Amino acid sequence: MSIIPAPVSRFFHRMASPPIFYAFADKLIPWLSLIFIGLTGAGLYLGLFVAPADYQQGDSYRIIYIHVPAAWMSLFIYVLMAICGGIALIWRMKLAEVMMVSSAPIGAGFTFIALVTGSLWGKPMWGTWWVWDARLTSELILLFLYLGAISLYGAIEDRRTASRAVAILVIVGVVNIPIIHYSVQWWNTLHQGPTVAKAGKPSIHISMLIPLLLMATAFKLHYAIAVLQAAKVEILKREQNTQWVKKLIEGNS
Template sequence: MALIPAPVVRFYHRMASPPHFYALTEKLMPWLVAIFVVLLAIGLYGGLYLAPPDYQQGDSYRIIYIHVPSAWMSLFIYVMMAVAGAIGLIWRIKLAEIVAISSASVGASFTFIALVTGSLWGKPMWGTWWVWDARLTSELILLFLYLGVIGLYNAIDDKRTASKAVAILALVGVVNIPVIHYSVEWWNTLHQGPTVTKMDKPSIHVSMLVPLLVMAAAFKFYYLIAMLKRAQLELLQRERTSAWVKKMLAEQQ
């Protein structure tokens, strides 16, 4: 613990206090939304208008600007959910539990978008909507894991118990993440190999790569917004009898 500087520890402890978390996220929200809108506008303009067409796929490759960031987010959010779940399990921090469950539905949405856009891209390019290759199948399993997490949480009435169950399910599912990422390298798949996230230089022209990375950043901010909004709601529901919520409500009326 001595390795972590004192201000970081202080920040961490303060973030774990519900009223402080609520007030801070409320203050951050307009900034997050502003950054998201700006990044999204730049990314979409760059991707759909400025980036040149592909030498093989022409303009239809542009769905990459939705498909790839969504797929990255589906993996990223799952890891965030599992880490938050583990923190909740070990330190019994209520806010970590809330962040974990609030991430689940955002992650499920991104997984769904990645699967649907991939399917729409597959039909004209590959000649099929869907194949049961390792990449597509493991991504579908990820969607089922998210849905399982959401379903399990809602099936248990006591939310502290539900959070523990959900965290264990999320941690078990973590094994799927490297499988998804490496599926295209370990096995023969119809899905092509990695373009950006490989050791070598990315095999995408820089004029196409920059909007892709901007879109990825925009999606990260969207995740923060959607997750924090859900976390605030979940927090208010869980703490509805506590003094700080009652005081806040009284002030607003």
């Protein structure tokens, strides 16, 4: 007996169909965009104008409203890619391949933002733009893993073969995720320890925490919008010779 409820199982089976997924994504993106705009506006307003200055860092701490959500997303997206990669290898599901390869450039973008904003934050706090700190170095390795996945997919002409190669790379590279997460606990690093995702009460004031969580949610919505858009393009490339794509093109022409 399956532990997944029947309606949920039927939904995912339907979404595995490229034309159904394409139509679903097309309808969902505008709604996600509206919510994203609202959350981003609220998060930035509360974070930049309502939250008080930090007693040690002053106003320079406000970069966390970009840096921290971007860093969270860099890990979140890679884990999702690894899950999609596993599904693609085991069940040969095309949509899992599409979501995996479509996520790579977005994840690389978030990782790059996390590294750049971390350097901007580190300069006034540490007195230097960069140190070979465990957290920073492992995050840089994550960026290379994303870029490697993008390059590998582009280097192999057959998309199914390329997707399987990327899936293997991503799954092997997932070992870096716990290293990034626990690096501040395993090694003596300059990077501060966890303040939100830790046991007990978060060591950040509620007036600073609320906009941070709003921005984190907005970043997740941004990823959802971006990956759906990229997946639609990837599906059209893969299904360009099918009847439903030809009808779609005729209908839009």
